[in-house]
Ligand SMILES: [Ca+2]
């Protein structure tokens with residue numbers, strides 16, 4: 289921005305009055321949030337939320353070819369992140385981290401029963417007792433069989449670990465059903481006819497309600513249930529990789545449309561039957577649709593999470609929204625990490641929507657600062673849980689500044705911090721609490737932070753950059769002054785561990 293004179297006067301600690309945290313950095317003290325609505329977050333489901341169970345299972349099977357697992361094994365060699373079916377944390381991890389200060393934690397091999405004989409493979413494994421357990425497996429169905437634990441198997445193991453009693457203060461997050469649909473409308477192999485599929489999907493919905501009912505009877509009282517994704521959108525339906533769903537009868541387009549139709553049937557059953565019935569049992573249930581909710585005429589009556597984040601993805605990738613919506617298969621890399629699963633960026637964006645919905649807060653998606661508006665930028669990294677990086681800027685009273693701390697939600701780069709946290713101390717060392725509307729730790733895109741405030745006095749302000757919970761990763765901070773004022777000067781102090789660029 290023209291008219292701003294920057295002078296970088298040094299690095300390291302500074303003499304700002306009342307600011308004893310000038311050089312920040314390197315104090316690992318991850319703490320759960322001081323006030324959390326939930327005492328824990330327990331996850332059940334499939335590859336969208338798996339935190340490493342399917343990978344553990346694939347490695348245990350050893351001789352079993354990985355392709356026998358419906359999803360394939362999410363190994364690090366293929367770019368998957370710590371057993372997730374994506375390149376960083378999932379939305380379940382990020383919601384769990386909000387409430388417990390930790391991402392979701394896999395439980396394999398606890399409770400896993402070898403399917404041929406029904407014998408537990410790790411009978412002496414201690415019962416996991418943490419408040420962030422994840423029982424989900426990639427490839428899992430609500431009702432299906434096979435070597436992958438379905439919902440019954442997952443709840444059986446969970447019940448054993450909890451000695452039959454669930455924490456009434458915990459949140460139970462459930463994402464399931466996509467694989468039940470995929471089995472009925474696979475990309476290759478026999479497609480199940482509509483009447484049979486309807487019966488099977490009704491049984492899946494009934495099974496889901498049955499398990500939730502048992503969980504409620506055992507003390508569970510808070511649930512967040514995601515609707516089904518539109519399974520027909522997954523690029524795998526383009527089996528010949530030509531970027532087009534071939535329209536010949538019975539071929540790719542037919543299968544994808546059938547998968548969309550079956551997804552919608554199960555989604556409707558969950559929303560219209562399972563959720564109200566669970567509420568009638570006394571449970572507090574938050575339902576977050578992933579795909580659009582349609583009426584009988586096919587009109588959208590509620591946008592699903594994917595449609596709500598597509599404008600962001602379109603903006604970030606410089607694609608017209610309509611073009612992206614109409615040609616998702618061609619632009620699949622904007623949404624999908626592999627040919628089935630979303631990117632970690634999509635997970636972060638969706639996670640922030642789920643979190644805002646749970647909190648009953650407005651979901652604020654402030655766009656990043658335009659590059660020509662940025663007056664200064666820092667890049668840094670939270671390398672250990674609990675680390676805080678501090679940057680000091682000298683501001684003049686009356687000037688209005690926006691600072692944004694960007695991570696996975698905006699940058700979408702492997703290794704990006706998935707939930708940045710930023711605090712600003714005034715020249716007296718007091719945390720600023722008065723920000724303009726639209727400011728907050730998650731007010732940027734997804735979980736990225738965006739704070740706009742007017743400097744109440746002239747002097748050195750400390751920007752304290754950290755992560756929510758125990759996350760680590762890379763970030764950038766940008767600052768922009770609302771209106772250029774001739775003659776404004778700005779001093780920057782940066783701790784040694786960070787890079788500084790001034791633009
Ligand atoms: Ca094709």
Ligand SMILES: [Ca+2]
Nearest residue numbers: 652730732734
């Ligand atoms: Ca946001």
Ligand SMILES: [Ca+2]
Nearest residue numbers: 707708729735
């Ligand atoms: Ca945040």
